[in-house]
Structures are given as structure tokens and as C-alpha cells.
Amino acid sequence: MTEPVRLSKRLAEQLPCSRREAELYIEGGWVRVDGAVVEAPGARVLPAQQVVLAPGARPEEAPPVTLILHKPPGYEAGLGAAAGDVRGSRSQGAPEALTLVGPDTLRKEGGPPPRVLQRHFRQLECFTPLPTEASGLVVYTQDRRMARKLAEDIETLEQECIVEVAGEIAPGGLQKLCHGLSVNGRPLPPIKVSWQSERRLRFALKGIRPGQVGAMCEAVGLNVVALRRIRIGRVPLAKLPEGHWRYLQPWERF
Structure with a gap:
């Protein structure tokens, strides 16, 4: 596979976890793609790109500020x-x-x-x-x-x-x-x-x-x-x- 996929899909398969949990990790600022934080679950990533979940990450709704x-x-x-x-x-x-x-x-x-x-x-x-x-x-x-x-x-x-x-x-x-x-x-x-x-x-x-x-x-x-x-x-x-x-x-x- 060489086509880019949604970051949430990639993370869900990589961990593994549910798609919703993957979205919460991403929206919470816990996920880096090639070293940069990405907060959009719909961002597209290539198979060669490195996707890393931060230590201590929690799949929780970010509270309003x-x-x-x-x-x-x-x-x-x-x-x-x-x-x-x-x-x-x-x-x-x-x-x-x-x-x-x-x-x-x-x-x-x-x-x-x-x-x-x-x-x-x-x-x-x-x-x-x-x-x-x-x-x-x-x-x-x-x-x-x-x-x-x-x-x-x-x-x-x-x-x-x-x-x-x-x-x-x-x-x-x-x-x-x-x-x-x-x-x-x-x-x-x-x-x-x-x-x-x-x-x-x-x-x-x-x-x-x-x-x-x-x-x-x-x-x-x-x-x-x-x-x-x-x-x-x-x-x-x-x-x-x-x-x-x-x-x-x-x-x-x-």
C-alpha cells in the first residue's frame, strides 16, 4: 500500500484501538507524525511516515477552556x-x-x-x-x-x-x-x-x-x-x- 490513509485509521490499526479512541488521542495532541504534533484525525499519512503515540496518552475528550x-x-x-x-x-x-x-x-x-x-x-x-x-x-x-x-x-x-x-x-x-x-x-x-x-x-x-x-x-x-x-x-x-x-x-x- 502506497496510498495515504486517514491518521485515525492508521493509529487504530497500529495500536490497536477503536477508531473513536484513535480520534481522541489525536484531538488531544498526543500523536506525532514524523516528529510533529498533528491534531486532525482526518489528516492523510503515507505508510513510510512515522506515527508515534506520546507516553501517558489518554483517549479522553479534551475539556472546554x-x-x-x-x-x-x-x-x-x-x-x-x-x-x-x-x-x-x-x-x-x-x-x-x-x-x-x-x-x-x-x-x-x-x-x-x-x-x-x-x-x-x-x-x-x-x-x-x-x-x-x-x-x-x-x-x-x-x-x-x-x-x-x-x-x-x-x-x-x-x-x-x-x-x-x-x-x-x-x-x-x-x-x-x-x-x-x-x-x-x-x-x-x-x-x-x-x-x-x-x-x-x-x-x-x-x-x-x-x-x-x-x-x-x-x-x-x-x-x-x-x-x-x-x-x-x-x-x-x-x-x-x-x-x-x-x-x-x-x-x-x-
Whole structure:
């Protein structure tokens, strides 16, 4: 036989094992063809090519993943209500932030290195939108349970943002930011706002609406220059560099 065959068929005959087990080995990144990992069961291999199963390989479904991205300004992330913005508008034609997610931009945390699979970059959805002009923490997930939790709880999860401002704050403006303002006729609940530096405010608030932070700042004489989200619930952005991402760890909870 000199014709190429499907990798899953070749592996199933070589081990031997069932075709489904062979597919799981391959999709799990456990199989190398001539020294290179191949994750497509339908890949064609020639009889002369070397097919090797990694030691410790397990024929198991790879669990869905959730990713944390530090989105730079100028990228779109999500389509729904956002965490606040610089101007309250969306940029047309901006690249999707998901294009930044790949093996080269992975930030490895302490402990054993994660097994990065090509399937981790497919069918990712964003349930924590962030406007084009803003930067900071964005969550992408394949996990339906995580997606449902984020969609249901996003209104009650506290989000923390660092906001760079210009202008002079009105007398009593900080107190008004904390409580006493209305946006679009809707009185705002108490919010935690404090100065981080001469031109930076820290906001910690729930149920945030598109343009809310900008409208709040304008109401006290300030203009938003930049906004960076640094926390959602109990998950912080921490030291994740801009344009990089990491896996959400099993013990982390929003």
C-alpha cells in the first residue's frame, strides 16, 4: 500500500484501538507524525511516515477552556452591553480581539506548562464585552456552563476599572461619583470611586452600562481619556501583559 490513509485509521490499526479512541488521542495532541504534533484525525499519512503515540496518552475528550485576554485599545471584544467606554461609541472596521489569541501570545503561569491544543482556539465566545477604545480584561470561553454563568451574573459581578481623566473635577465631584448621579434618567446605586493618582480614578461597580463611566465623569467636569478594566468579580487582570492571554485556572471563580 502506497496510498495515504486517514491518521485515525492508521493509529487504530497500529495500536490497536477503536477508531473513536484513535480520534481522541489525536484531538488531544498526543500523536506525532514524523516528529510533529498533528491534531486532525482526518489528516492523510503515507505508510513510510512515522506515527508515534506520546507516553501517558489518554483517549479522553479534551475539556472546554476559558481564556483571559488583556485586550489593547483598538480591538473589538463582544457585542452586548459593555463595561463603559471613552466616547460611548463603537469603531467601525476594528479588528476582533480574538485574533490576538494564539500559542505565541500565551502567558504561562507558575507550575507545569499547559497543554496547548488547536481546538482551544475554536468556538470561543465573549460574554464580557469591552469597547474598542478601552483596554483590559476580557473573557472568552468554550464552556457552556461558564457562558451561562457569565451571561446570567454579569449584572451582579463587580467590575473594577482604572480611568484616566482630563479636566478639573467639580467641587464635591468625587462624592457625587460615589453616589448621587443619574444616567439617562436612571439613578445610579452607590459606587466605589477613589483617586489612584492625580489623573487616574478607580471605579468598582456593578450593572454597568455602555457609556456610563464617560457620562458620570462628564457630569462632574471630567473627560475620559482612557479606560482599563482590571478585574471582573474575583478574577484580576494582575500582571498579564497587554495583547497576551492565559488559561483560567480550575480553582478560579468569578
